[in-house]
Amino acid sequence: MNIAELKEEIIRYSKTIGIDKIGFTTASTFDGLRNRLMIQQELGFQSGFEEPDIEKRVNPALLMDQPMSIISIALAYPTKMKDRVVSKPGERRGIFCRASWGDDYHLVLKDRLSKLEAYLEELVPDVRFTSMVDTGALSDRAVAERAGIGWSGKNCSIFTPEFGSYVYLGETITNIPFEPDEPLESKCGTCTKCIDACPTGALVQGGQLNAQRCISFITQTKGFMPDEFREELGNRIYGCDTCQTVCPENKGKDFHFHEEMEPDSEIVKPLLKPILHMSNKEFKEKFGRLSGSWRGKKPIQRNSIIALAHFKDESAVEDLIMLMKKDPRPVIRGTAAWALGKIGGEEAEKALQALQASENDPEVQQEIEKGLKMFNPIM
Known part of the structure; x- marks a missing residue:
């Protein structure tokens, strides 16, 4: 089996194990990302949850010896609850963002990646690989963008033509020299709805996020929440979906492909x-x-207390x-x-x-x- 045939076989197999989209790119350095990360660091716009070594974030060769390709995967997650519950006086509810519905996506994607790794080993006995989801050194979004999974939107999310930005991302670095896929052209155009709607002005401009002002980050901090953000929290107790829900590209997007991603409304919209x-x-x-x-x-x-104050x-x-x-x-x-x-x-x-x-x-x-x-x- 040659490399082209192997790639087609991997694509075919990915569909059988619940991977909704797969793309391939080279393992060369992400030079443009390096410059953006350095600017973010200088401005103090990082969250602090990222890998602190910028070189590890942009150079796959620091994560695996002699890498040749990166396989990027995407899984679509639901945006609507099948059994919706309503908040009412005396029984007010908070809300977890959609990316936190269902089972922890780190575990879900690691399951898919481990199956992909096992299949690679079956087809190519001397294959080497290292996989990661979210907490790894590489930027999942930068990999997905270059692998043709989707384009990078002005809200800093990856937008797929099929599923909008409601996708989880993960990747596998490998020593197999797969033919890279072509990146997609952005469809954001002149639209600035996500920037205009951001509750805290965290979206400085298209493609630039000040994580320190992002409600998604703020809900994960452990100290006192700054006063200016308490007024904007609403009933969010984890994360924020505003920049996704206002996007025209996400209109009508709602996919229920994976049972483990289905939300329990009493858990993701709990009584406060x-x-x-x-x-x-x-x-x-x-x-x-x-x-x-x-x-x-x-x-x-803490966020639940603020939500009760909001109500x-x-x-x-x-x-x-x-x-x-x-x-x-x-x-x-x-x-x-x-x-x-x-x-x-x-x-x-x-x-x-x-x-x-x-x-x-x-x-x-x-x-x-x-x-x-x-x-x-x-x-």
């Missing part, structure tokens, strides 16, 4: 108040299968007061104090006044003061 009191064990039992649980319960609980949910006042009195974590106590100020009411005000005298943490004290000022803006 029960989250506030979950133990670690309860959190893992309910949310552990989601990729959005990777930072643990603290960010999700001005008076039924949550008692829960928030209890957090202020008993939770050992300053971030949770302080965020609860701020939320009480946003929700308002006599009970909330009295609780803030009472706890102001007993709270010892200076950051929590600041949050209590913020809460009290909402009752009396001239304080």
